[in-house]
Amino acid sequence: MTFSYQQLFSFAEQVFLAIGCPPADATLATETLLSADLRGIDSHGVARLSGYVRLWEAGRINATPRVGVTYETPSTAVVDGDGGLGLVVGPKAMRIAMAKAELVGTGWVSVKNSNHFGIAGYHAMLALAQDMIGVAMTNASPLVAPTYSLERLLGTNPIAVAVPAGEQPDFVLDMATTTAANGKLEIAQRKNLPIPTGWAQDAAGHPSTDANAVKNGGALQPLGGETGSHKGYGLGAVVDIFSAVLSGANYGPWVPPFVAFLQPSANPVGQGLGHFFGAMRVDAFRPADEFKSHMDNWITTFRNAQAVAGKHVLIPGDPERDMAAHRLLEGLPLLDAVVQDLEGVGKKFGVKL
Numbered sequence: 001m002t003f004s005y006q007q008l009f010s011f012a013e014q015v016f017l018a019i020g021c022p023p024a025d026a027t028l029a030t031e032t033l034l035s036a037d038l039r040g041i042d043s044h045g046v047a048r049l050s051g052y053v054r055l056w057e058a059g060r061i062n063a064t065p066r067v068g069v070t071y072e073t074p075s076t077a078v079v080d081g082d083g084g085l086g087l088v089v090g091p092k093a094m095r096i097a098m099a100k101a102e103l104v105g106t107g108w109v110s111v112k113n114s115n116h117f118g119i120a121g122y123h124a125m126l127a128l129a130q131d132m133i134g135v136a137m138t139n140a141s142p143l144v145a146p147t148y149s150l151e152r153l154l155g156t157n158p159i160a161v162a163v164p165a166g167e168q169p170d171f172v173l174d175m176a177t178t179t180a181a182n183g184k185l186e187i188a189q190r191k192n193l194p195i196p197t198g199w200a201q202d203a204a205g206h207p208s209t210d211a212n213a214v215k216n217g218g219a220l221q222p223l224g225g226e227t228g229s230h231k232g233y234g235l236g237a238v239v240d241i242f243s244a245v246l247s248g249a250n251y252g253p254w255v256p257p258f259v260a261f262l263q264p265s266a267n268p269v270g271q272g273l274g275h276f277f278g279a280m281r282v283d284a285f286r287p288a289d290e291f292k293s294h295m296d297n298w299i300t301t302f303r304n305a306q307a308v309a310g311k312h313v314l315i316p317g318d319p320e321r322d323m324a325a326h327r328l329l330e331g332l333p334l335l336d337a338v339v340q341d342l343e344g345v346g347k348k349f350g351v352k353l
Contacts, residue, residue, distance in 0.1 A: 001339050002331035003353075008046055009034055011346065011353050015049060018349035019056045020063035021085070029087040035122040037332045040323035041174075043183020044119045047338045050345045052085065052116075054260035061085055061115055067092045074104045078247050079111045083272060086117030086138070090275055094123045094136065097279040101132055105284030110247035113271035116140070116258050120160035121174030121320070127162060127279045128170050131288045134162040135278035139243045139250075141257045143182050144236060145219035147229045150205050152219045153252050156181050157239035162317075164282065166292035168299040172317030177236035178220045185211050185220075190337045198225045242276040249274025 009030055016026035037045030055061045065084025069077045077096055081089035093111045100107025117123065120136040127134030140155025156176040163171040180199045188195050188211035195211050202208040203217035207226070214220060223232025244251035249270045256264035256272065282288045305313045334342075339353070346353050 001336070002333045004331050005034065005038065005328055007353075008037065008332060011342070011351060012046055012049055014351040015053065015345060015349060016063075016085075018351065019053060019061075021088070022064060025063075025085070025088045028091055029085050032087040032091060032118045032122050036119045038324040038327055039119070039121065039320035040327070041119050041121075041183075041320070042334075043181055043187055045332075046334070046342060047183070047186070048116070048118075048258075050341050051258060051260070052087075053345055053348070055115065055258070058260040060256070060260065060264070065089065069096065075100050075106055075108060077107075077109045079109055081111055081114030081272060083113055084115070086115040086273065086275065089114040090117035090123045090136070090138075090277075091126060093275060094126050094134070094277045094279070097277045098127055098130060098132060098134075101127075101279035101281045101284075102130070105281050107277075107279045109277045110242065111275040111277070112244070112247040112249035114249070114273050114275055116273065117275060119174060120158040121162065121172055123275075123277060124160035124162040124174070125170075125172060128164045131164055131282050131292075133164070133278075133280040133282065134160075135276075135280075136160045137239045137243055137276040139240045139255055139274050141182075141259075142253045142255055143214055143220045144178055144222060145201060145205070146233045146237075147222065150203075150219075151253070154222075154233070154236045154240060155255055156220065157236040157243075159235065159239060163295060164288075164292055165295040165299055166289070168296045169315070169321055170317060171295065171299065171315060172320065174316075174320070175223075177223050177232050177239060179223055179225065179232070180220070182214065182220060185214060187335070190335050239276070240274075244270060244274030246276070247274045 013026050013030040016029045062083035065082035070080050071078040079093045093109045097107035097109040123136035124134035137159050142152045144154040156178045158176045160174040194209040197207050200208050200213040201218050202213050222229040240251050254265045254269045282291045307313050342353050
């Protein structure tokens, strides 16, 4: 089925209000969540709404958090999310980083005591409107086996970097440090399809095409495949350290699971999930117009590179931007299983999809 952006926005916003979010937070959470659906990252959009509700029902999400700074310098801060929705905590922390960058050129914020924050790209892109480069990272539920490991010790731990351009569309990198995000396995499960080799390993550590491999004791594999997974493992480790070891959040196998039926560790090493945000004012390095002119030249050069037959060279952010433009006009498609899930959420709170 296909729904308009406004239909899904209204539905999700009413659900967030129903669990007790203040109006401004409900609107912000909805905007953050639906940015994923608009950009074609369906695994992190409204398909996860019921997951947030279940976490709230389990007492693991605070709908009315007091998000605040616990430690800071002119260019850095640690933010306590007070157990709130990462969809709300994340943008608020990013704006703290941007405010610091406005004053001193760069701002860096590490966050503890938060929850799943949607797509990393949304947070990084907040900086673009102020001619800043945005950086966003988060650790996540331990579903990933480091190179040669049978144990799941890391999350998909995404990294996003957004860079403003002039006449050309902005550069927006938004990637997991695994070959594929867990949400893509969930989509394959709903469609009863196999997954490509390199996405996951089975319980014995062998590559698997079973979309249920992780559920059955296996793990997601780091970016890089059989010959280069140490690179994805290294990137995921950096995200974990910046987001959690630096802030005081849980890291590695202690990161609380997104699914409500699994309990967090009885012996946590920190508070909640962790995020890391950065904002760099372009004119702290060179005049913004000059920089953006050269970014246009960079983007044009790469986009016009000679390509293999039948292909063309993409700039990070191209597919998502095109998808957003298309879906705003044509609507957002949802799988039947997701629609049924949302209808079940709506019945709990008297909200009609």
